Amino acid sequence: MKYALKRILTLLLTMLLVSFLTFAAFELISGDPAQTILGTEATPELLAALREEMGLNRPFLTRYISWLAGFFSGNLGISYRYRIPVWELIAPKLEVTFWMCVVSFVLITVISIPLAVWSYRFVGGPLDFVRTAFNQLCMAVPTFFVGILMSWLFGIVLRLFVPGDFPDLHTDFGAALGHLFFAAVCLSIPRIAMTVRMMRSTVIGEMQKAYVRTAISRGNDRRAVLERHVLKNSLTSAVTFLGQTMAELVGGSVVVEQVFGIPGLGRLLVASISTRDYPVVEALVVILAFWVVLAGTVADLVNQQIDPRLRLGGDA
């Protein structure tokens, strides 16, 4: 419990740091928002009035704190481009990206762990080279390239979904999930390869430990030892890695959403960056960062539940 509290405190501190850095960075470089909104032709009186209205006359720290408070009250400011509250813009897209990442995460977990155990059989054999090369190849092909091929094959040729025409998540959840599925597969491929690679080397490392030798010399067969003991001991590294995966998926979603025409956070981020819609970018960065840090924290807490040894040491 003490460990959990400590971990959550770290999470909050990290988020405070991240949000402060983000706010300061945008403050420093983005220039005068009033000027951005009104353009270069604005009169000084109009500019002053808008600055007053947006609260830009207040000191830096006051504005930071009220901006931070916005994450709890849902008041994140107004988008420069769409002139609607940032939160209204983000909320529906957050849902879409969330579901895509969930589908992808499930795929990665369900496929990579059995695959890693299965591929352990080839260690040292002649197929090892083929397997490793294939693994590297899966990591090498850019997701957007796979995405182009997949949206052509499944979208245009087989007509399983319509690229760019995303069904509404609330009225037609099944169809939307079907659309997301292809994007999720595309997003998963390199991560599956990475997870298999990581799991495999963990299992190899674990199999060389003394307790495995003991178990085998007592007459257990390798496979039973692998499944009963080694997998259990490899679980914590797997959980940590999957936590990182959850974080990486958010980064990957930026590209995949573009290819498949999915209206998620990534597309919004890219569009907002291109149009310099700073309130949206700022909010998105903090939300995505929170996602990433949260994934890491959850992974650590899960590990602590799985492995009692981590509970004794406190720091893992």
Added chain:
Amino acid sequence: MKKKLNAYLLAGLIITGALLLLTLIGAFHTPHDPNAMDSLAKFQRPGAGHVFGTDNFGRDIFSRVLKGSGTTLAIALATVAIGAVFGTLVGALTGYFGGIVDDALMRLNDALTAFPSILLALLVISLVGPGKYNVVLALGLVFIPSFARVTRTAFASLRDVNYITSARLMGASNLRILAVHMLPNTMRVLLPAITIGFNNAVLAEASMSFLGIGVTPPDASLGYMLSEAQSMFARAPWYALCTGGVIALLVFGAGLIGEGLQKMDREVA
């Protein structure tokens, strides 16, 4: 220490070497002018005249891929150079001296590595604007923390090794210890990190340019060309296939080299 080339390293070196050679030649000579439009030769299939075919303007795709991979490679190498040099510097100083600076920098490092690299790069780009130099700046900055982390561990583990203590007793300066005695011994972690960094750089640059917030015309990188290719995939699938294939080969080659280096390291150990 016996060093034996293994199959991974060999295959990786061959692939990467061939691509580098082609790109290098492409920097000085391309079979066609990469920007010359030819309205009579639109959408030609790959064949004798145009090895990779032509695009919607009748431009020779092979020549464009050569130029594009030059841009991609230059960006990736510059990025890795920035990340590796500054990252190693930070890693060396924090790992060797330790103390409060070490703690503070590593906290910051944790916060930064928590972000997916492409997200941080996008953030930097949103602040400084797109363009090839800004992409190098953004990705270079983003790669510093991961190099710092890897090298810090290596430097810290060497700090109390006997030969370092001996060197210190003989009066070697800190700079000499770091540069002459420690740096060569961190190569076994630094080299694989460089190959991984190179791959991440190629993929990140390609993704950013694909999204339209990386390299801007008239510069064309492979990622930018793929975004062009996507819009004409039905008419000219070879454009996307050739461009995407070259990106994949670049990353694949470097990935194999990394795999080979790590394997070599395990066998030596």
